[in-house]
Amino acid sequence: MNYILSNENAIYYACGYSNDNCIYLSLGSDSFFITDSRYTQDAKESLSSKPTQVIIDADLSYRAAKLINKCKVSRVSYDPKEWDHYTIMRIQSKTKVDWKSKVDFSHKKRMIKSDDEIKILARAAKLGARAFRDFAMMIDVEGIGKDERELNFLASSYMSDFGKLSLSFDPIVAIGANAAKPHALPTDKILKNDDLLLFDAGLKYKRYCSDRTRTVRVKDGFSFNKKQKYKSKKIQRAYDSVLKAHDKAIANAESGMKANKIDAICRDTIEKAGFGKYFIHSTGHGVGLDIHEMPYISTSSRTKIEDNMVYTIEPGIYIPGEFGIRIEDTVVMRDGRVEVL
Amino acid sequence: MNYILSNENAIYYACGYSNDNCIYLSLGSDSFFITDSRYTQDAKESLSSKPTQVIIDADLSYRAAKLINKCKVSRVSYDPKEWDHYTIMRIQSKTKVDWKSKVDFSHKKRMIKSDDEIKILARAAKLGARAFRDFAMMIDVEGIGKDERELNFLASSYMSDFGKLSLSFDPIVAIGANAAKPHALPTDKILKNDDLLLFDAGLKYKRYCSDRTRTVRVKDGFSFNKKQKYKSKKIQRAYDSVLKAHDKAIANAESGMKANKIDAICRDTIEKAGFGKYFIHSTGHGVGLDIHEMPYISTSSRTKIEDNMVYTIEPGIYIPGEFGIRIEDTVVMRDGRVEVL
Numbered sequence: 001m002n003y004i005l006s007n008e009n010a011i012y013y014a015c016g017y018s019n020d021n022c023i024y025l026s027l028g029s030d031s032f033f034i035t036d037s038r039y040t041q042d043a044k045e046s047l048s049s050k051p052t053q054v055i056i057d058a059d060l061s062y063r064a065a066k067l068i069n070k071c072k073v074s075r076v077s078y079d080p081k082e083w084d085h086y087t088i089m090r091i092q093s094k095t096k097v098d099w100k101s102k103v104d105f106s107h108k109k110r111m112i113k114s115d116d117e118i119k120i121l122a123r124a125a126k127l128g129a130r131a132f133r134d135f136a137m138m139i140d141v142e143g144i145g146k147d148e149r150e151l152n153f154l155a156s157s158y159m160s161d162f163g164k165l166s167l168s169f170d171p172i173v174a175i176g177a178n179a180a181k182p183h184a185l186p187t188d189k190i191l192k193n194d195d196l197l198l199f200d201a202g203l204k205y206k207r208y209c210s211d212r213t214r215t216v217r218v219k220d221g222f223s224f225n226k227k228q229k230y231k232s233k234k235i236q237r238a239y240d241s242v243l244k245a246h247d248k249a250i251a252n253a254e255s256g257m258k259a260n261k262i263d264a265i266c267r268d269t270i271e272k273a274g275f276g277k278y279f280i281h282s283t284g285h286g287v288g289l290d291i292h293e294m295p296y297i298s299t300s301s302r303t304k305i306e307d308n309m310v311y312t313i314e315p316g317i318y319i320p321g322e323f324g325i326r327i328e329d330t331v332v333m334r335d336g337r338v339e340v341l
Numbered sequence: 342m343n344y345i346l347s348n349e350n351a352i353y354y355a356c357g358y359s360n361d362n363c364i365y366l367s368l369g370s371d372s373f374f375i376t377d378s379r380y381t382q383d384a385k386e387s388l389s390s391k392p393t394q395v396i397i398d399a400d401l402s403y404r405a406a407k408l409i410n411k412c413k414v415s416r417v418s419y420d421p422k423e424w425d426h427y428t429i430m431r432i433q434s435k436t437k438v439d440w441k442s443k444v445d446f447s448h449k450k451r452m453i454k455s456d457d458e459i460k461i462l463a464r465a466a467k468l469g470a471r472a473f474r475d476f477a478m479m480i481d482v483e484g485i486g487k488d489e490r491e492l493n494f495l496a497s498s499y500m501s502d503f504g505k506l507s508l509s510f511d512p513i514v515a516i517g518a519n520a521a522k523p524h525a526l527p528t529d530k531i532l533k534n535d536d537l538l539l540f541d542a543g544l545k546y547k548r549y550c551s552d553r554t555r556t557v558r559v560k561d562g563f564s565f566n567k568k569q570k571y572k573s574k575k576i577q578r579a580y581d582s583v584l585k586a587h588d589k590a591i592a593n594a595e596s597g598m599k600a601n602k603i604d605a606i607c608r609d610t611i612e613k614a615g616f617g618k619y620f621i622h623s624t625g626h627g628v629g630l631d632i633h634e635m636p637y638i639s640t641s642s643r644t645k646i647e648d649n650m651v652y653t654i655e656p657g658i659y660i661p662g663e664f665g666i667r668i669e670d671t672v673v674m675r676d677g678r679v680e681v682l
Contacts, residue, residue: 019524037621038523041661085429086421086444103427153504163494182379183360280378320382 002027002073003105004064004091007082009289010106012207017046023064024052027071034060034067061087065094077102104294111286111294112308118332120208121287121310125330125341127165128203128210131158132224135199140221144193148173148186159203168202168209168291179215179324182281182316193219194231196323202291209291210341211312213328215239226327238317239325241273245315246327249283253313255336259301266315267299275317284312287330307333310341343368343414344446345405345432348423350630351447353548358387364405365393368412375401375408402428406435418443445635452627452635453649459673461549462628462651466671466682469544469551472500473565476540481562485534489514489527500544509543509550509632520556520665523622523657534560535572537664543632550632551682552653554669556580567668579658580666582614586656587668590624594654596677600642607656608640616658625653628671648674651682 003026005011011018014026015033019042022035031052035043043054057063068076068091075098078088092099113121135158143151155171157163174184175191179198191197200213214224217231226243230236245266253262263283270279282298287310295303295311305311314328330341344367346352352359355367356374360383363376372393376384384395398404409417409432416439419429433440454462476499484492496512498504515525516532520539532538541554555565558572567584571577586607594603604624611620623639628651636644636652646652655669671682 041522042526080427080430081425083426084422085424085426088426089421149504153498153501156504157494157498160494163490163497181382185383 001077002075003077003102004068005079005082005106006087007079007106009207010079010082013106013110013289015047015050015052017043017050019043021060023060025064025067027068027073027076030071032064032067034063036060061091062094065091068095068097073097075100077105079103079105079107082106107286107290107294110288111303112306113288113310113332114308117208117288118308118310120206121210121330121332122341124203124205124208124210125212127161127205128159128201128212131161131201131203132199132212132214134158136216136223139191139197139218143191143218145190147188147190148175148178149188151191152186155199155201159201161203166204168204168211171201172198172213174198174324176323177321179326180318180320180322182318182324182326184324191218196230196235196325198324198326199224200326200328207289209287209289211287211291211328211330213314213326215242215325215327235323235325237273238275238278238319238323241270241275242315242317242325242327244273245269246313246329249313249315250329250331250338250340253305253331253333253338255305255307255333257305259295259297259303259305260299262305262313263297263299263301266313270315270317278317278319279315280318281316284314284328286311305333307336309333313338342418343416344418344443345409346420346423346447347428348420348447350548351420351423354447354451354630356388356391356393358384358391360384362401364401366405366408368409368414368417371412373405373408375404377401402432403435406432409436409438414438416441418446420444420446420448423447448627448631448635451629452644453647454629454651454673455649458549458629459649459651461547462551462671462673463682465544465546465549465551466553468502468506468546469500469542469553472502472542472544473540473553473555475499477557477564480532480538480559484532484559486531488529488531489516489519490529492532493527496540496542500542502544507545509545509552512542513539513554515539515665517664518662520667521659521661521663523659523665523667525665532559537571537576537666539665539667540565541667541669548630550628550630552628552632552669552671554655554667556583556666556668576664576666578614579616579619579660579664582611582616583656583658583666583668585614586610587654587670590654590656591670591672591679591681594646594672594674594679596646596648596674598646600636600638600644600646601640603646603654604638604640604642607654611656611658619658619660620656621659622657625655625669627652646674648677650674654679 005024011024025032034055077100151173198215202211266283284297286293316326318324346365352365366373375396418441492514539556543552607624625638627634657667659665
């Protein structure tokens with residue numbers, strides 16, 4: 001298959017290198033990495049042992065079109081989701097090939113991870129878990145009295161191991177009612193003892209992402225484990241349902257199941273506890289080079305879950321103005337069952 | 342003009358709020374902000390005093406198409422650069438209006454800044470300059486012996502005022518030969534006395550970006566000012582040409598000039614000094630809600646520079662394997678001349 005890529009992670013997967021301005025072409029037995037002159041050194045060094053030819057041009061898409069015409073291929077596949085409309089239309093208008101739209105084709109390739117990828121993802125998860133532990137210890141010693149913004153900054157510092165690693169996404173550090181926004185931005189709300197604290201964060205190890213969420217009651221010697229006791233009965237009831245949903249999905253998901261079946265395991269548990277309408281997002285998403293990738297674990301996803309797929313299980317309950325709870329682990333399917341990374 | 346937006350900054354400019362998953366529609370006298378349920382609270386709170394209606398839907402583009410059909414407009418404009426091919430094609434296929442492609446139309450609107458925007462950009466620049474000063478003092482006290490990764494982490498910490506502000510982009514902290522890559526990624530190279538250090542960083546204040554680069558010789562009591570003395574004659578000669586190009590552009594750029602004329606002022610100066618082939622990027626770019634926006638100051642840009650435009654002047658010389666130099670300020674056109682922010 002001849003194909004063209006523009007997404008940074010898709011290109012990294014294809015040839016082992018990418019940057020923030022590149023196009024990759026696989027045409028017959030040739031492959032080309034097109035980038036601009038800021039990256040000449042980087043690209044040549046990184047691809048020196050690879051068959052991919054490095055092409056430097058200020059006008060990437062024009063050069064891509066020229067290469068396609070020169071290679072005399074008849075058909076080129078592309079993923080319409082990874083291209084901006086302007087660029088792909090421009091390339092298409094300058095070529096005389098048959099363009100084949102293949103939605104998510106790079107993501108589909110990447111859905112089943114190799115053993116090496118799983119090792120990297122497991123290591124990312126371990127580093128993430130360690131950062132959660134260290135962040136909890138910091139909060140325990142000196143977190144009370146800091147606001148969400150400061151805590152968010154410290155969370156980024158711990159997750160990145162003070163700059164050694166990149167983050168999968170901006171951490172979410174939300175106190176009490178702020179946690180009711182699944183994608184809360186940090187405010188000047190100050191952390192007090194007995195507060196509910198939701199912490200969702202991930203890091204990148206060798207470009208692969210980790211992703212984890214814990215919701216805890218902050219008190220002396222607390223940690224980000226899953227056993228939590230809240231003072232409010234309603235919070236406790238909600239917490240217990242989320243944990244039950246999370247554990248049930250992990251215990252019962254099997255290779256061969258449709259993704260929406262796993263979503264249903266979580267959703268049914270939370271509905272039975274009476275919180276159904278507060279579980280406002282899907283159960284999970286694939287994790288790899290992208291923090292959100294296939295398979296999606298949602299009510300509508302009919303993807304068959306298979307061994308070596310890596311995804312999150314993250315049920316939640318969000319009651320506006322009151323509190324939010326989410327418990328998330330990244331898991332891998334192995335020998336037909338779920339293993340938590 | 343009826344129009345549809347998907348870019349976060351374009352939408353913020355249009356209605357004063359945006360998040361990472363939204364579509365904005367301006368149809369006749371109505372405007373709609375479509376987002377998903379994770380952002381219900383945020384969107385409603387932020388847009389409560391505005392005429393824009395908040396619409397919650399998991400399928401944003403389907404809902405956008407429905408609204409367009411319901412409003413019975415005949416033509417809708419869009420910027421093909423800000424849409425992914427899949428989404429805009431899907432919306433277009435579900436509507437029966439005349440779609441008008443208008444490249445960069447939001448960016449063009451935003452090119453001439455209001456006085457309020459310039460005040461915010463000036464404040465961002467001041468905060469950026471202060472962070473540069475503090476970062477220099479830190480390096481002076483304890484920076485020698487740290488590697489680029491640690492310095493990069495500390496740079497992010499200082500630029501964000503330890504988590505209070507977002508960054509315009511990941512800072513570039515490059516030592517010696519690493520600075521020859523205009524977009525260098527941090528390595529484990531260790532900072533020593535007398536090293537050349539290139540530092541390019543920006544922060545966001547009220548969502549508007551700052552951008553600044555200095556190249557210095559690290560020694561006791563150094564600062565990120567423009568007067569620098571290097572031991573190597575070649576470096577000094579290159580540095581002096583970059584500074585001369587930078588100062589000449591600032592002294593001679595005028596409102597009414599074409600952008601490529603300003604680029605030529607820098608380029609000619611560096612060419613005359615014999616370093617022409619090492620000035621491998623354009624002279625500058627607009628700065629606003631986006632870190633790179635219009636006007637572009639390049640050899641090919643024929644944009645007429647006008648009062649209240651804000652852009653960078655950042656000539657550079659990059660000699661692979663040896664060193665890189667860049668000096669960058671963000672400037673505003675006022676009363677026909679350049680004012681450094």
